Amino acid sequence: MDLITFTLADLHMHGSAFYDFLKLRKRFFVDELGWDIPHDDDVEMDQYDNPTAHYALVLRDGEVIGGARAMATTAKWGSHSYMLRDALKGKLIDIPPSVMAANVETETMWECTRLVMSNEVDSHADRSMCLGMIVQGLVGVAAENGAERLMSLSPLALMRALRQLGFAAERIGEPYLNEGDGRRYAVLAMPAMRTMPPVLKATHRPRPQPLHAPSVV
Numbered sequence: 287m288d289l290i291t292f293t294l295a296d297l298h299m300h301g302s303a304f305y306d307f308l309k310l311r312k313r314f315f316v317d318e319l320g321w322d323i324p325h326d327d328d329v330e331m332d333q334y335d336n337p338t339a340h341y342a343l344v345l346r347d348g349e350v351i352g353g354a355r356a357m358a359t360t361a362k363w364g365s366h367s368y369m370l371r372d373a374l375k376g377k378l379i380d381i382p383p384s385v386m387a388a389n390v391e392t393e394t395m396w397e398c399t400r401l402v403m404s405n406e407v408d409s410h411a412d413r414s415m416c417l418g419m420i421v422q423g424l425v426g427v428a429a430e431n432g433a434e435r436l437m438s439l440s441p442l443a444l445m446r447a448l449r450q451l452g453f454a455a456e457r458i459g460e461p462y463l464n465e466g467d468g469r470r471y472a473v474l475a476m477p478a479m480r481t482m483p484p485v486l487k488a489t490h491r492p493r494p495q496p497l498h499a500p501s502v503v
Contacts, residue, residue, distance in 0.1 A: 287412075288345045289419045291427050294337050305329065306350040307343055314402045319467045322380075334399060336363040340431075342423025344416050352403035352416045356424045358431065359395045368397045370439060370473065380466065385439060386459050386473050396428040396478070398438040418451040422480065425453075429478045437475040445474055452480045 290300050297304040308329035315321045316330055324332050338361035343353035361368050366377070373381035374389055398421075407416050428436055437458065448455035459473030 287351070287415060287419060289342065289423045290345065291340065291342045291423050293340050294335075297341075300343075303343055303345065303350055304341065307341065307353045308335075310350055310353070310404055311400055311402055315400075321466065333363070333366050334369055336366075338363055340424075340427045342420050342427065344419045344423075346407075350404075351407050352401075352420050354398055354401040354420050354424055356396050356398045356428055356436070358393055358428075358433070359390050359397055360393050367391075369399055370397055370437070373439075380464065381439065382462055384460070385462060385471075390437070393432045394434040395475075396424075396431075396433040396436050398424050398436050401438070401440075401444075414447075414451065417447060421448065421451065421453060425478050425480065433478045435475055436478055437473055439471055440474045442470050442472055448474075448476065453477075 290303060292300055292304070294304075308331050312325050312328065312330035315323060316325045323330060334355065334357065339355050339357045341353060341355055343350050345351065357368055359368050359371065366372055369378065369381075370386055371389055371391065372378050374383050374386060376383055401420065403413060403416055403420075407413050424436060439459075442457070442461060445455045445457060453476050455474050455476040457472050458475045461470050461472040463470050
């Protein structure tokens with residue numbers, strides 16, 4: 287497996303990887319979970335795929351098998367900032383404003399979104415390795431830009447998987463049930479670093495888990 291990181295400014299250096307990531311997102315978030323988010327027949331792409339976003343993708347034999355997106359909580363693009371802040375302001379109808387107690391806007395906190403892995407990554411060891419590489423890629427780009435912590439709106443099961451991989455994830459918001467996909471989500475946060483060597487064990491997660499709940503403006 288290989289890790290690549292980039293922004294819209296240098297995505298051309300990685301061939302079709304960005305577009306393939308959007309295709310992977312569409313297959314999972316739209317086709318499998320049924321989220322009502324912007325998409326066409328091939329890809330899913332929303333308002334946070336803009337020049338403030340950073341991407342960490344994992345490739346196997348040249349094929350994108352996983353990835354995620356991150357941006358500073360100070361990011362702004364048009365009328366949007368970052369996803370959780372927009373949810374607090376009532377702009378995202380599928381994410382309750384109560385998901386986070388207060389607005390966060392600081393260069394030291396980054397938000398991660400759209401974590402996805404291909405169903406073709408089907409062994410526990412490979413899924414753990416892929417997840418660890420994605421998150422380490424996010425940690426790297428965020429830390430290089432001054433971040434000290436990362437946060438995300440995630441399925442609760444992701445917290446345990448991250449801890450097994452050496453990331454000190456904790457819940458900082460109250461859980462809620464997304465009636466659209468039947469999953470429980472909460473805001474998780476962790477330091478922008480690995481606290482111990484990864485433990486690549488089976489995570490008992492037989493299918494890919496999204497990093498945040500659907501959003502529609």
